[in-house]
Amino acid sequence: MKYCILIPTINRKDLLVPALEYYTENMPNTEIFVWDNGNQAIPQMQRLETVVVFKNYGVASSWNKLINLAHNRGHENYLILNDDIIYKGGESTLQKLIDSPDKNTFYRCRPAYNWSCYLLRHSIYEKVGPFDEGFEVCYFEDNDYEYRMGLEGIRIKFEDCLNPDVYLNSQSMAADPKLNNFVKNRAYYDTKWGGPPNEEKYKTPFNK
Helix, strand or coil: CCCEEEEEECCCHHHHHHHHHHHHHHCCCCEEEEEECCCCCCCCCCCEEEEECCCCCCHHHHHHHHHHHHHHCCCCEEEEECCCEECCCCHHHHHHHHCCCCCCEEEECCHHHCCCEEEEEHHHHHHHCCCCCCCCCCCCHHHHHHHHHHHCCCEEEECHHHCCCEECCCCCCCCCCCCCCHHHHHHHHHHHHCCCCCCCCCCCHHHC
16 A cells, blocks of 8 residues: 555544544554644554644644654655544545546545545645644644645645545534634734635735
8 A cells, every 4th residue: 555544633532533443444454643632542553653742733733743754654645634534435445546647636525524534645745845834723724735736736636535424523522622723823824825715815925
């Protein structure tokens, strides 16, 4: 297999553990890396490596750290998942996307599922650059990356095969993960690109 699963998480062990159990049982050739921002004592499973930290690095930073970890282990393609979904598309489905001759395409689930499941090639990550960690905690880091991909000529394709089978949309029985940084990140996005998503005016960050 030419890919691995990357999952950042905080305070959603109750949702994440069933997903990890599914992946380890049904995706036997896939390595899984979890960046645990909440020190949740996630049980160890086959082909699972968990990096435990004691503060919330946020979504953008966690994605970057996971990608760097996986790339250092020899991976070139990343299935990046939220901790509140279960994806059941299977290894063969993902391999078909990876084997596509179009290497300039970013594959993601339908917008109704946000960025809860997407497939990123390292070659695209190198071309666009890392996720902007100026977006603290969460919100708008995905809009920013999508806009930057467009500026670099990356094709974005919605794939129904990447839609999660279980999508809980941040609901959890665990403590409130307190991820809301919407207003601050919206202001940062507006300043960076001269307008909100789909109304950007700048072609370079901060019009520089």
